[in-house]
Amino acid sequence: MSRENFWKTLPRPFLALAPMEDVTDTVFRELIMNISAPGVLHVVFSEFTSTDGLCHEKGREKVIERLLVNPSERKLLKQKGIRLVAQIWGADPEAFYRSARMITRDMDFDGLDINMGCPVRKVVKQGACAALIKQPALAREIIQATLEGTDLPVSVKTRIGFDRIQTEEWMGNLLETGISALSLHGRIQKVDSEGPVHWEEIARAVRMKNEINPRVVIMGNGDVMSLEEARERSEETGTDGIMIGRGVFHNPWIFNPVQREHSPREKTGLLLQHTRLFGNTWQNRKNFDILKRFFKIYVNGFYGAARLRAELMEARSAEEVEKIVSHC
Numbered sequence: 461m462s463r464e465n466f467w468k469t470l471p472r473p474f475l476a477l478a479p480m481e482d483v484t485d486t487v488f489r490e491l492i493m494n495i496s497a498p499g500v501l502h503v504v505f506s507e508f509t510s511t512d513g514l515c516h517e518k519g520r521e522k523v524i525e526r527l528l529v530n531p532s533e534r535k536l537l538k539q540k541g542i543r544l545v546a547q548i549w550g551a552d553p554e555a556f557y558r559s560a561r562m563i564t565r566d567m568d569f570d571g572l573d574i575n576m577g578c579p580v581r582k583v584v585k586q587g588a589c590a591a592l593i594k595q596p597a598l599a600r601e602i603i604q605a606t607l608e609g610t611d612l613p614v615s616v617k618t619r620i621g622f623d624r625i626q627t628e629e630w631m632g633n634l635l636e637t638g639i640s641a642l643s644l645h646g647r648i649q650k651v652d653s654e655g656p657v658h659w660e661e662i663a664r665a666v667r668m669k670n671e672i673n674p675r676v677v678i679m680g681n682g683d684v685m686s687l688e689e690a691r692e693r694s695e696e697t698g699t700d701g702i703m704i705g706r707g708v709f710h711n712p713w714i715f716n717p718v719q720r721e722h723s724p725r726e727k728t729g730l731l732l733q734h735t736r737l738f739g740n741t742w743q744n745r746k747n748f749d750i751l752k753r754f755f756k757i758y759v760n761g762f763y764g765a766a767r768l769r770a771e772l773m774e775a776r777s778a779e780e781v782e783k784i785v786s787h788c
């Protein structure tokens with residue numbers, strides 16, 4: 461018996477925090493949920509996790525940490541009614557089947573998401589992620605294998621094309637599978653995150669969905685920087701929801717209906733929360749330098765921010781960050 465397909469019960473339009481490599485671990489998800497208003501953020505995703513790694517006896521221990529959920533995050537998810545989806549990637553249908561079974565059996569996620577959109581060359585060269593746009597038959601095999609390995613709802617995150625816009629043929633391929641949801645980034649792989657987002661192609665995908673498979677939930681994605689813009693994009697394209705990624709870097713408090721300026725103390729306070737939770741969660745299991753990519757998110761827009769940021773970039777531990785901030 462299949463579990464609840466939560467995608468059907470979400471409000472319209474709903475908001476999701478995009479899966480981002482070295483960003484959306486349990487620490488960052490908890491931090492964002494903590495400062496988000498109740499009922500605004502509806503879905504969060506894990507970092508993308510290798511199916512080959514999950515199926516490898518020696519590599520599994522390290523890879524599986526990408527799917528870690530802190531007890532404090534689990535409590536927040538329950539309190540705020542936010543759904544958590546595990547994102548997986550690879551190119552081998554059998555590995556997807558085995559990974560889906562493992563995650564469903566041993567972990568507590570609300571859904572599984574297949575990455576068919578990451579444009580990074582290293583993974584594309586492996587025939588995975590955005591490379592699957594060029595291999596529609598393999599993409600269908602992977603979706604089918606995942607569906608056979610789980611009773612959780614399965615979704616796909618992808619783009620409107622590889623080296624050219626090919627919304628019609630690519631969406632036609634995906635919409636004929638058994639996926640429950642689809643998040644569509646309005647750029648092709650070739651341009652990565654540069655250039656305009658083709659929201660008109662996302663609207664085209666919605667029209668196709670309405671004709672081919674109305675049950676599929678569609679999220680639009682691409683450079684959405686505010687709740688107001690999210691609502692506007694959803695209205696103009698007809699999507700069921702909007703996925704926000706880089707917008708959270710510009711404003712960690714983005715999932716709040718009332719926006720205001722945040723004081724330097726609030727920003728550095730959030731930095732310290734992140735640093736402490738990172739240290740408590742990962743100990744020495746994650747490189748501390750990963751945390752440094754977040755410093756610009758919190759330390760900006762106030763006098764002395766550039767100098768403080770430069771000092772923080774020299775820090776080598778959570779203790780050093782605390783010391784630097786306490787003297788600023």
